[in-house]
Amino acid sequence: MKKSRLVVGATCAALVGALALTACSSDGGGGDDGSKKITFMFRGGPDEKKAYEAAIDKYTEATGVDVEMIVTDADQYATKLQAAVAGNNVPDVFYIEQASLQSYVASGVLLDITDQVEASDVDLDNLWEYGVDSYRFDGTLQGTPEGRLYGLPKDIGPFSFGYNKTMLEAAGIPLPDKDTPLTWEQFVEICKQLTTDTDGDGAVDQWGTGLNVQWNLQSMVWSNGADFIDADRTTVTVDTPEFADALQKFADLTTVDAVTPSASDAATLDTYQRWMAGEIGFFPVGPWDVSVYNDLDFDYDLIPWPTVGDGGTATWVGSLGIGVSATSKHPDEAVELVTYLSADAQAQQTLVDANIQVPNLIDVATDWAQAADAEPANRQEFLDIAQDYGRAMPAAFTYGAAWYDELWTNIQPVLDGKQTAADYLADVQPRMQALLDESIANAEQAFAGR
Incomplete structure (x- = not known):
């Protein structure tokens, strides 16, 4: 089985050193007319890129905020993000792996988005608890309900x-x-x-x-x-x-x-x-x-x-999260993009229709699993794993994975x-x-x- 196909976030040792350098600044900006532009860096193949293009077009139409997408292959993402951090050019919004979250927090790269999310209309109870808690950190333990939010789940990956x-x-x-x-x-x-x-x-x-x-x-x-x-x-x-x-x-x-x-x-x-x-x-x-x-x-x-x-x-159960640079010039708009991609029903449907993930929204996922034309037929197994018996990978919530x-x-x-x-x-x-x-x-x- 190919490791590059697995969205598991098992290791991030290469990033730890780079993240310790500094809390870098994003170069997101806008036009002379007062328009706003943010950058979004993610990894994925043609299906994922096409789905995000469609979802973000709708976001821009609704908000007027322009989003520059920076997409890489899965195997190149960590290296390119490391280079962005080292070069003081952290994207406004970017994928975060479970196992790298504590390093991002310690180095000041990730924005604490707890207050913005709580003030939004996002219903966290309608997102998979495992996915949300994966990006919570209380200063000692990651993955606990008491932690502050440093991202929202892009997805969960029931294996x-x-x-x-x-x-x-x-x-x-x-x-x-x-x-x-x-x-x-x-x-x-x-x-x-x-x-x-x-x-x-x-x-x-x-x-x-x-x-x-x-x-x-x-x-x-x-x-x-x-x-x-x-x-x-x-x-x-x-x-x-x-x-x-x-x-x-x-x-x-x-x-x-x-x-x-x-x-x-x-x-x-x-x-x-x-x-x-x-x-x-x-x-x-x-x-x-x-x-x-x-x-x-x-x-x-x-x-x-x-x-x-x-x-x-x-x-x-694996997961990828979406976080915000702590020094984004447009933090409110960046958090809004994160909540849109993670929890907006229309955006989720665009991603789900591309057959690249289980729906983040529990009610959408339930309908998805029960669809008469479901392929594979027993999609419900993905949801059973997400809700009942799936576990985090052993090194997902430790500070580095060298031990594992x-x-x-x-x-x-x-x-x-x-x-x-x-x-x-x-x-x-x-x-x-x-x-x-x-x-x-x-x-x-x-x-x-x-």
Whole structure:
């Protein structure tokens, strides 16, 4: 699965140094006739750019405020925003990732928009609570309802689980229930039935699944009652039997169960490409995938993630936020643009029609999920994740993600069956803890003078 396709905000280390430089000024201005102009920097593909053009045209028509859009590819956004910060040219309005919010606040780059939002007609109760709280910070903890608002959600990204309906039907396998998650044993058994040589040349060319450890292990860990970090976000908790069991089962999909493409198979085509080609039975689906997946040559749908233990089905929810430069020359208009893009029903409909996100507005999302022509049919699964059981990524609300990234650095021997999960986790936990301790100390230092 391609990391660049995931709107997760897991790391922002490259930005931290740049953001510490200064609280930079925006060059937003206007014309000699008193007109106002603000800049909006975001990342996305052609579909997202086209949708924003339509939404912002309506905003300009209604307010008279001209908006210059600065759009980048997802992989270039962090670098270009870093350059804008370092060059004292912060856009008036820009995308913020969950994991970078505290650095922006500490360095004075982000405007506290709490008072403006509360004075507006935005109904925060009609926005997903997880999305709004992601951009709250109380000076110690991010993501709590008591925090001040430093942005509003551009979207939420419930990371769902999909299956190739056409493949299962062709194999005569009953379709999974859309409400009851498969047990791990049931999931593996179906994957074994799907893994086969379809053209008779002696080589497997269809697999049950093809998961990526960095983006899919979370579901297994959480459903097995384990976690990456404690509730206070001060202790790394990967060295438990439940965590080891989940990681070992993940590795076993390849080395024992043989239901995923081998390393050599993946070198030819990665699992994302094989899913797109109809060669994989089960694969994750994010809202950002829908516009592409709906045009595939097979039918697919969504189900709850399989459960490893007794923790219930679990997965993560990503989010991108939209914030305002603390030194924008037009802060009121910038905040108005943020509230418009995040919470205006017409603007949201423009973005939703482009099949690039789940609606931010709960009432709009409910109608969207229940539409007779919904693709995929079980869109409700996205909403169940958003409202009921989705969680933030482990490093989404910590000051930097180096502690979390360390888990993946030397994990390959486990995936290759050359090291047990338990041994690896016992070895990596102290290194992760040291990095988390460092990040906590850095946060304390960053906020000491505020």
